[in-house]
Every structure is written in C-alpha cells, then in structure tokens.
Amino acid sequence: MxxxxxxxxxxxxxxxxxxxxxxxxxxxxxxxxxxxxxxxxxxxxxxxxxxxxxxxxxxxxxxxxxxxxxxxxxxxxxxxxxxxxxxxxxxxxxxxxxxxxxxxxxxxxxxxxxxxxxxxxxxxxxxxxxxxxxxxxxxxxxxxxxxxxxxxxxxxxxxxxxxxxxxxxxxxxxxxxxxxxxxxxxxxxxIADLAVERELLEEFVLARVKDGAPLIGTYPPNEETLAAFEAWRKAEGR
Missing domain, CATH: 3.50.30.40 (Ribonuclease E inhibitor RraA/RraA-like)
Known part of the structure; x- marks a missing residue:
C-alpha cells in the first residue's frame, strides 16, 4: 500500500x-x-x-x-x-x-x-x-x-x-x-498539489466577486483574470 x-x-x-x-x-x-x-x-x-x-x-x-x-x-x-x-x-x-x-x-x-x-x-x-x-x-x-x-x-x-x-x-x-x-x-x-493551487485561485476570484467584478471572465477566469491572479500572488508572496 x-x-x-x-x-x-x-x-x-x-x-x-x-x-x-x-x-x-x-x-x-x-x-x-x-x-x-x-x-x-x-x-x-x-x-x-x-x-x-x-x-x-x-x-x-x-x-x-x-x-x-x-x-x-x-x-x-x-x-x-x-x-x-x-x-x-x-x-x-x-x-x-x-x-x-x-x-x-x-x-x-x-x-x-x-x-x-x-x-x-x-x-x-x-x-x-x-x-x-x-x-x-x-x-x-x-x-x-x-x-x-x-x-x-x-x-x-x-x-x-x-x-x-x-x-x-x-x-x-x-x-x-x-x-x-x-x-x-x-x-x-x-491532486493535493493541484487542490492547493485551485483553492488559492478561488480565494482570489471570490474576493473579486465580492468587490463587484462581473462573473463572466472572472469565473471561470479568463486570461486577464489569471494574469491579475499571478500578479496578486507575487505581491502576496504566495
């Protein structure tokens, strides 16, 4: 096993x-x-x-x-x-x-x-x-x-x-x-590695939605949202 x-x-x-x-x-x-x-x-x-x-x-x-x-x-x-x-x-x-x-x-x-x-x-x-x-x-x-x-x-x-x-x-x-x-x-x-990445992305997306971002393009994330996510992640050191 x-x-x-x-x-x-x-x-x-x-x-x-x-x-x-x-x-x-x-x-x-x-x-x-x-x-x-x-x-x-x-x-x-x-x-x-x-x-x-x-x-x-x-x-x-x-x-x-x-x-x-x-x-x-x-x-x-x-x-x-x-x-x-x-x-x-x-x-x-x-x-x-x-x-x-x-x-x-x-x-x-x-x-x-x-x-x-x-x-x-x-x-x-x-x-x-x-x-x-x-x-x-x-x-x-x-x-x-x-x-x-x-x-x-x-x-x-x-x-x-x-x-x-x-x-x-x-x-x-x-x-x-x-x-x-x-x-x-x-x-x-x-799956553990992918799930950690997925949860981090969803944390970012959820915060955007709470701030009033339109759902289309935010979730599922388009290229612009993904680029913003990578910038946020770098800034947060995550």
Whole structure:
C-alpha cells in the first residue's frame, strides 16, 4: 500500500472535498464521491487518511457457527486490532443499514489508537454516544442490531465497493462538511498539489466577486483574470 506523506496529508486537510472531486473529474476519475453515508457527529467530520478496507457479505449461519468454534477467524476483531494511526476503517456493507458494524466502545478504542476516521455504508450502534467521541464516523444509519444479524466479514484489505465507489487498500479518503471523496493512492500527491493551487485561485476570484467584478471572465477566469491572479500572488508572496 502507498504511504501518505505528512506533506500530502497537510495539503489535503487544507482544501475542500468539492475542489478535490472536481480535480479528480478533470483527471479522468468520474466516480469518487460517496452518496448516502453521513457524519454521525457533524462537528467532527474533517479527516484525511489511507483506507484499511473491510469486506462483508450477507450473513450465513454456518460461517457464524464456524467462527464461534474458532474454525474461522473473527475478522471484525482482527480489523480493529490491526488498523493503525492515520488509517481510515472502510467497512463495505452493501448499504445494509439494519445491522451495526460497531458501537461506542469500539469507536472509543479506535479514537485512542489515532485512527483517522470510520466510513461505512452500513450502520453503527448508539450513534448518540458515538457523536460525543472525537473520531469522524461516517455511516449510513443507526441500528442497535449486531452486524452478525445480517452481515459477515470475509476479507480485509481487498478492493471493495463503498456506497457505489471503488476503494482499494491504501487509497486516500478525505472528508469535510461537504462529504467524503476517495482519491486513488497514486493520484494523492498530484491532486493535493493541484487542490492547493485551485483553492488559492478561488480565494482570489471570490474576493473579486465580492468587490463587484462581473462573473463572466472572472469565473471561470479568463486570461486577464489569471494574469491579475499571478500578479496578486507575487505581491502576496504566495
């Protein structure tokens, strides 16, 4: 898996999800934003981290029996034990919200470990308590039912589909108040650099619009606006 440098993480933490989605689109990646899962705690939703993926399938009783006998590993517990600081626990549950993958105790443990976030298209249990924990948790619902009622973990760190978006181990997930975007691992550095440039340009353009500049020619910027931007940037030392 690709490592996420502190520089790339810092840059992505300073830009917006819409900017990143737009830049990925321009670079050929059309399906990168999650639709459905929402922050359990809206006050804790900005994060950047690499994907530690969990694949689940519909539950089957013999799988559960084998796990209880010790003949199959408990991959839910293994995922929580193995995920490291700065990673995002990505739990693909095919949109099944009648069952919860985790609750407040597991969330607390992950927060203490320094996990960057949890993102699932399934549910969590006791969302009211999770909302008090300083860990970004993005989920599709709130359910008190254990995940073994409907889902079963079969694989860790394999490509998964999350809310209709492909996620590979090591991909970079980024979240803010606008939502969550998945950045392919080998595009993270490029997108981070482009996003910083994009945000700086939009800062300049927005200031012009606030000062009464006409939208045509200002946004999208024409050559005159771009030249003025470069002059402003040089003057500001940015």
């Amino acid at each position: 690709h490592a996420l440098s502190d520089d790339v993480r810092r840059k992505l933490m300073g830009v917006s999800v819409p900017a990143v989605v737009s830049l990925l689109w321009r670079n050929g990646y059309k399906n990168t934003m999650l639709f459905g899962p929402r922050p359990v705690n809206p006050n804790t939703n900005r994060f950047v981290g690499t994907a530690f993926t969990v694949r689940t399938i519909p539950v089957r009783e013999d799988f559960v029996d084998a796990q209880n006998r010790g003949d199959r590993p408990n991959l839910q517990a293994q995922a929580v034990a193995e995920i490291g600081p700065g990673e995002v626990l990505v739990v693909a549950m095919d949109g099944e919200t009648r069952t919860a993958f985790m609750g407040d105790i597991m969330s607390t443990h992950l927060a203490v470990k320094g996990v960057a976030a949890v993102v699932t298209d399934g549910s969590v249990s006791d969302a009211a308590m999770i909302a008090t924990i300083p860990l970004p948790v993005i989920a599709g619902g709130n359910a008190a039912t254990t995940y073994l009622s409907h889902r079963y973990v079969t694989d860790l760190n394999v490509p998964v589909g999350l809310a209709g978006v492909a996620v590979c181990p090591g991909d970079v997930l980024m979240g803010d108040a606008n939502g969550v975007v998945v950045i392919p691992a080998d595009m993270a550095e490029t």
